Amino acid sequence: MSAFFPIGTQAIDEGLLYGFVALGVWITFRVLDFPDLTVEGTFPLGGAVAAVLIAAGLNPFLATAVAGGAGLLAGLCTGYINTKLHINALLAGILMMSGLYSVNLAVMGRSNVALLDVSSVFDLTQHALGTDKLLNSILFCGVLALAVVLLFTWFLHTHLGLALRATGDNEQMIRGLGVNTDAMKMIGLSLGNGLVALSGGLVAQAQGFADVGMGLGMIVAGLASIILGEALVRVRGVGPAMAAVVFGSFVYRLIIALALRAGLGPSNLKLVTAALVLIALSVPLLQDRTSPLLKHFHWIPRHVARPVAD
DSSP states (O other): TTTTTHHHHHHHHHHHHHHHHHHHHIIIISSOOOOTHHHHHHHHHHHHHHHHHHHHHOOOOHHHHHHHHHHHHHHHHHHHHHHHHOHHEEEEHHHHHHOOOHHHHHHHHHHEEOOSOOHHHHHHHHHHTOOOOHHHHHHHHHHHHHHHHHHHHTTTSSSSHHHHHHHHHHHHHHHHHHOOOHHHHHHHHHHHHHHHHHHHHHHHHTTEEEETTTTTTTTHHHHHHHHHHHHHSSSOSHHHHHHHHHHHHHHHHHHHHHHHHOOOOGGGHHHHHHHHHHHHHHHHHHHHHHHHGGGGGGTTTTEEEEEEOO
C-alpha cells in the first residue's frame, strides 16, 4: 500500500495538468457536439509558445496566458473553416491539426525547446509558498482547475452560454430562434482549444521542455478522461460534470501509472487508452443486447455518447 501513495500523488498532479485538455475536449465534444481534432495541434502550440516566450525572458504567468490565447486563435480558425468555408467538422480539425504542426515548428525554430536555467510558474509559486515541488504543482493546478470549473459553470448558465449549449443540442431549433450558430461554434471551439493550449503551456513548464510531437494522442486521452469520469461519477449539471471530467483525468493517469508499474511497455499505452475508451463506450450497448448478467455494470451511464444536459 505504501508504494501506491507516490503513484497516486503523481497521478493527481498529472491528472490536474492534463485535466485542462479533458475540459477543452468536453466543451467541444459534449457541449458543442463537435468532433474536434485540432487539440492534437493546439496542445503542442501552447507548449511551444510558452517555452519560447519564457526562454526569451517573459514572465511565466504572462507567457502561459499568451499560450492559451494562441489556442483560442487556433480554435477560431477551425470554427471559421467549418462554418464559413463549409468544410466538414472532422476534416476542418484534421486540416488545422496538420497545419499547426508546421506552425509549431516555426514557433520553436526546431523540434524542441528546453527550459534550462529559467523560472516557470511552478518555480515562482513554489518559492512563494515554500512547499515541495510536487505539492506545489498539485496546489497550483488544483486552484487553477477549480477557478476554470467555476468560471465556465457561470458562463454556461449565461444567455450566451445557454445559446452555446443549445447549438450543440439542437442546432436547427436554436437557429430558428434567431441565434447565430456559426458564431456559437467559433466561440465554443476557441474556448475548448484555449484550455488545451493552456494545458500544453503548463505541461511544457512542468516537464522542462516543449516538443513538436507532445500532442500525439491528446484527443484520445481527453475522451478517455471524459468517459471514465462520467462512468465513475454519475452527475447532472454543468459544474458537477466538469468536476467529473477532471476526476476522470486523474483516474486515467492513475491507470496508466499502474500499467507502467505492472511492467507494461510505454509503446503499449496508446493501446490501453483505446481499449479503455472502447470498453466504456460499448458497455451501455451490451447492457441492452445481452443477458441480465451485464446489469452488474449499472454504474455505466447510458448518456456517454450524447451531449451534456443540465
